Amino acid sequence: MSNRIIVALLICVVVAASTLAQSRPISRKLLFIIIKAEDERRWDNDLRILFVSPSAAVRKRAALAAGRIGSEDSIPDLTKLLENDKDPSVRVMAAFALGETESLKAANTLRAVLKNLNPASELRARAIEALGKIAAALPREEDASKRELSAAILEAVKFESTRSPSHDQTILFGLTAVLRSQPSDAGPTVAKFLTHPNSRVRSDAANTLARLRLNSGNERLRSLLSSDPDPNVRANAARVLGVTEDKASFDALLAKATGDVDSRVRVSAIRALASLKDPRAAAPLVKRAVQLTDQEPHKGVRTDMNEALEIATTLGRLLAQKQDYAAVDWLSQRSKSENHRAPEVELALVRIAPAAYLAQFGTADAKRKVQETILLEWRAASGIAAGLGEIAALPDSVTNKSELAAQAQTLLRAMLDYKNSGIIINTLVAVHSEYAVPDVLRALAAFKPADMAAIARAHLNESDVTIEETAASILGDLPPSEENTRALAAAWPEADKNPSNDAALAILGALAKQKTDAANEQLKAGLKSNDILVRRRAATLLKANGAGDFTSQIGTVQTKNTAEDYGRALARIGRNVRAVVTTNTGSFTIELLPDAAPLTVDNFVQLAQRGYFRNVTFHRVVPNFVIQGGDPRGDGNGGPGYAIRCEINQVLYDRAAVGMALSGKDTGGSQWFVTHAPQPHLDGGYTIFGRVVAGMDVVDRIVRGDVIESIAIRQR
Numbered sequence: 009m010s011n012r013i014i015v016a017l018l019i020c021v022v023v024a025a026s027t028l029a030q031s032r033p034i035s036r037k038l039l040f041i042i043i044k045a046e047d048e049r050r051w052d053n054d055l056r057i058l059f060v061s062p063s064a065a066v067r068k069r070a071a072l073a074a075g076r077i078g079s080e081d082s083i084p085d086l087t088k089l090l091e092n093d094k095d096p097s098v099r100v101m102a103a104f105a106l107g108e109t110e111s112l113k114a115a116n117t118l119r120a121v122l123k124n125l126n127p128a129s130e131l132r133a134r135a136i137e138a139l140g141k142i143a144a145a146l147p148r149e150e151d152a153s154k155r156e157l158s159a160a161i162l163e164a165v166k167f168e169s170t171r172s173p174s175h176d177q178t179i180l181f182g183l184t185a186v187l188r189s190q191p192s193d194a195g196p197t198v199a200k201f202l203t204h205p206n207s208r209v210r211s212d213a214a215n216t217l218a219r220l221r222l223n224s225g226n227e228r229l230r231s232l233l234s235s236d237p238d239p240n241v242r243a244n245a246a247r248v249l250g251v252t253e254d255k256a257s258f259d260a261l262l263a264k265a266t267g268d269v270d271s272r273v274r275v276s277a278i279r280a281l282a283s284l285k286d287p288r289a290a291a292p293l294v295k296r297a298v299q300l301t302d303q304e305p306h307k308g309v310r311t312d313m314n315e316a317l318e319i320a321t322t323l324g325r326l327l328a329q330k331q332d333y334a335a336v337d338w339l340s341q342r343s344k345s346e347n348h349r350a351p352e353v354e355l356a357l358v359r360i361a362p363a364a365y366l367a368q369f370g371t372a373d374a375k376r377k378v379q380e381t382i383l384l385e386w387r388a389a390s391g392i393a394a395g396l397g398e399i400a401a402l403p404d405s406v407t408n409k410s411e412l413a414a415q416a417q418t419l420l421r422a423m424l425d426y427k428n429s430g431i432i433i434n435t436l437v438a439v440h441s442e443y444a445v446p447d448v449l450r451a452l453a454a455f456k457p458a459d460m461a462a463i464a465r466a467h468l469n470e471s472d473v474t475i476e477e478t479a480a481s482i483l484g485d486l487p488p489s490e491e492n493t494r495a496l497a498a499a500w501p502e503a504d505k506n507p508s509n510d511a512a513l514a515i516l517g518a519l520a521k522q523k524t525d526a527a528n529e530q531l532k533a534g535l536k537s538n539d540i541l542v543r544r545r546a547a548t549l550l551k552a553n554g555a556g557d558f559t560s561q562i563g564t565v566q567t568k569n570t571a572e573d574y575g576r577a578l579a580r581i582g583r584n585v586r587a588v589v590t591t592n593t594g595s596f597t598i599e600l601l602p603d604a605a606p607l608t609v610d611n612f613v614q615l616a617q618r619g620y621f622r623n624v625t626f627h628r629v630v631p632n633f634v635i636q637g638g639d640p641r642g643d644g645n646g647g648p649g650y651a652i653r654c655e656i657n658q659v660l661y662d663r664a665a666v667g668m669a670l671s672g673k674d675t676g677g678s679q680w681f682v683t684h685a686p687q688p689h690l691d692g693g694y695t696i697f698g699r700v701v702a703g704m705d706v707v708d709r710i711v712r713g714d715v716i717e718s719i720a721i722r723q724r
Contacts, residue, residue, distance in 0.1 A: 034065050039578050040571075042073045043606060047574075047653055048565045049540070049674075051079035059085050064095035071098065075105025076656055080113055087117045090131075100130050101658075107138025107692065108656055110145035112153055114138070119157075122164045125171075133178040136164050140185025141692060158191035169200040176206050183209075184688040187216045195224025202228045207238035212688055214244035219689065223252035233260050233277075239270035240663075240685050243632055246273065250280025262289050266296045271708070272685060275318050275631040282322035290326045293319050294334045301342070313711040314631040316342065317352040324356030329406060336361050348381070348388040349713070354395030362399055362406060366415050375422035379429040382441050382448075389423060389444035390643070396420055397451025413455060420452040424463070442470070443643050446478035453482050461486050468499040474645040476503060476511040484518030493522045497530045507649035509539045510671075516542070520549040528555040535561045541651065541674060565674075568650055569607065577602070577610035580723065585609065587616060587698070588720045591626075593710055596682075596703025598666050605655040605697040608668060608676065612697065615648065615678055616719040628681075629712040636669055636681040637716055647677030659696040661687040664707070666698035682707050 058070035090102035106114040121135035201213035265277035382389035467479035534546025580602035628636035669679035
């Protein structure tokens, strides 16, 4: 056999071996190493060495892990992958990961990618997306750099508006990057995409214009509102015309608010009319509201509640201090039927007829009435508190405002004093009166009473973590004082022990606002917390206050997960895993995504299998945005007593996406949401761990207060 033949055979063997390595799935052992490093937010050689793996799948997955961890130390390694890797999918993931670091150090590499004008370049698309994330995360002192990045993003998007054929993914990511980076004079460029043949591009262009409050495309948007076949486009067109206060759109918006076939469009048009502030819309909206009420088939079924609440909010804006009889009559009936549990209705009543609203509490036993309310039904107490607090925001021209304010404060103080009321409620069911206290505190603080600091300090000692968090936040908004610093310092030890870090984080924030050496010294206690989010917050605040750079003390995550947990999560990868969510309104099915978010899926499955979600409400419903549930408290502040790390992935927030609710990075727990419509501004910021594959009609019908009866997990 000749040497030439031998060499050829050797080459074939090497190529075959390389191809085999590329095609093999990632081993369980390597995945274990990767997700453990992610979970601990640890960038070291465990991951770095995987960047030179012969398997493109391994390199790609390691790059995603580096992005999730977010360490700036990984940027040189990610840059090498982006610039040199032979596999296009690895380079694309490296660009995505560089965006997740949110570091300016990654910007030049990504800007260089934009010079590649390949119309089918997914890499270019991800580079624009990544630059948008970096620009959005830059602190105020980096405004010059942000402007530079914003200009580069806008220039790239301008180019996309001129090429043919267009690369829709690059356009969509570019529009979201514009939204995040907010370049000057972006309106004309974004407006060009309102004529694009792809309805998703038109919808996202309108979404960007709406969020940036730009009126460059209003003439075209009026046409889209009237005739576009896609309801998402019509809804977003209405949003833009509303936030830009386009008076010429009044008739079209009113027609859509009362007659469009799609509820998403009606809701967006109703909101837009509130921005236009034209009182001519009030009477038709009241008529529509009455129709919705009459359509409710029987007590307890509130299929049109979402739309009715939007009308209530708009009426409050259109008829401020007008004492409009028809509106007040409908709102009063709605307040009674909801037993004050709809804050939107309470706020609207106060804005339209404040004296009439307070009159219902004007009897001799008014204090007793509100105290019974907070004891019996905390949601009703929260609604009333919202209404009473709104009196502080009324203009000074309102007749007898000072008297109304005094009466409102008296009632709010009575609600805070419910424990001493002497009222005895005979019930075997825990009514959780304390859940309303944060809303009552915030409502009272709106009046800025002279003793608000003393009231807030007294509530720092409450056992309920949300009350403590609220009290600390209020103290942070009040003028600094030594007494406040001492009270916050005294509350710290117990707050840091609580499984929920909400109060601890609020105390740190309030201490930072005291701007004293004593407060800064107390901030350093946060560096010793077992919670990495608390340590990170303490270091950030100390640095901002000029008290030193303590970032080296942040350390890594002390995760709750064990080897068994990782193994269980990894075992679902490649399997079909579904969750059947049964509610009082019907059932819908979620296809879970263990490949994209294994630990998030495992957390959801574990909670579901132990019955955690049973009888938990959907506490938040924002029409044409999301439904949100998973909070056992039902007020949006509850969770399982621990936090899980984000698993940001490349799945997009289209309609029916299921994501983890957060109050900041790595703060997920048990609250989750489903999107009614595409939400591109959520991409790469909130973990997607599923999608609704059956029953979206049920999701669309859900209103605030609807109940999850059970969640059944099916795996095969």
